Amino acid sequence: MNVRLLLSRLLPLFALMFLPVSGFGQAPDATGVGERVAVPGGAYWSISVADLQAMRASDRDTRLINVHVPFQGDIAGTDVSIPFNEIGDHLDQLPSEKDAPVALYCRSGPMSVRAATTLAGLGYTKVYSLEGGFNAWAAAGLPMVNP
Numbered sequence: 001m002n003v004r005l006l007l008s009r010l011l012p013l014f015a016l017m018f019l020p021v022s023g024f025g026q027a028p029d030a031t032g033v034g035e036r037v038a039v040p041g042g043a044y045w046s047i048s049v050a051d052l053q054a055m056r057a058s059d060r061d062t063r064l065i066n067v068h069v070p071f072q073g074d075i076a077g078t079d080v081s082i083p084f085n086e087i088g089d090h091l092d093q094l095p096s097e098k099d100a101p102v103a104l105y106c107r108s109g110p111m112s113v114r115a116a117t118t119l120a121g122l123g124y125t126k127v128y129s130l131e132g133g134f135n136a137w138a139a140a141g142l143p144m145v146n147p
Helices: 003-017 049-058 084-089 112-119 134-139
Strands: 037-039 042-047 063-066 102-107 127-130
Touching: 037 112, 042 049, 042 112, 049 102, 049 127, 049 134, 084 112, 102 112, 102 134, 112 127, 127 134
Parallel strands: 042 127, 063 102, 102 127
Antiparallel strands: 037 042
């Protein structure tokens, strides 16, 4: 293969290696967990079961909120249950500081995404939504309460 052809194919790949990651796609948050999801007015982070476990182990201040309707059980250690479609009406049950971490979950994910979108739009900056909800948590063999 001729050198000029080889360079023309490799140069764009090398250029991509030096571009900043933050402006492209999804990036971890400041805690290093999750994938950023931009929504109108802000962003939330979509996290895995392992991410939530790590957050809970390292930061006991993360508020864990069940937003599933109707109630079908809690992940052990849940702080409060607030219906996903009423989260904006119950801000008194959330941390007063909008940069305090709040982790949301429902049964399988969509309700916590809606609640996370609402909170991010209200200015909360560390909102996390558990991918797969408590179904994923239970499937990993982790403790549930009142299932």
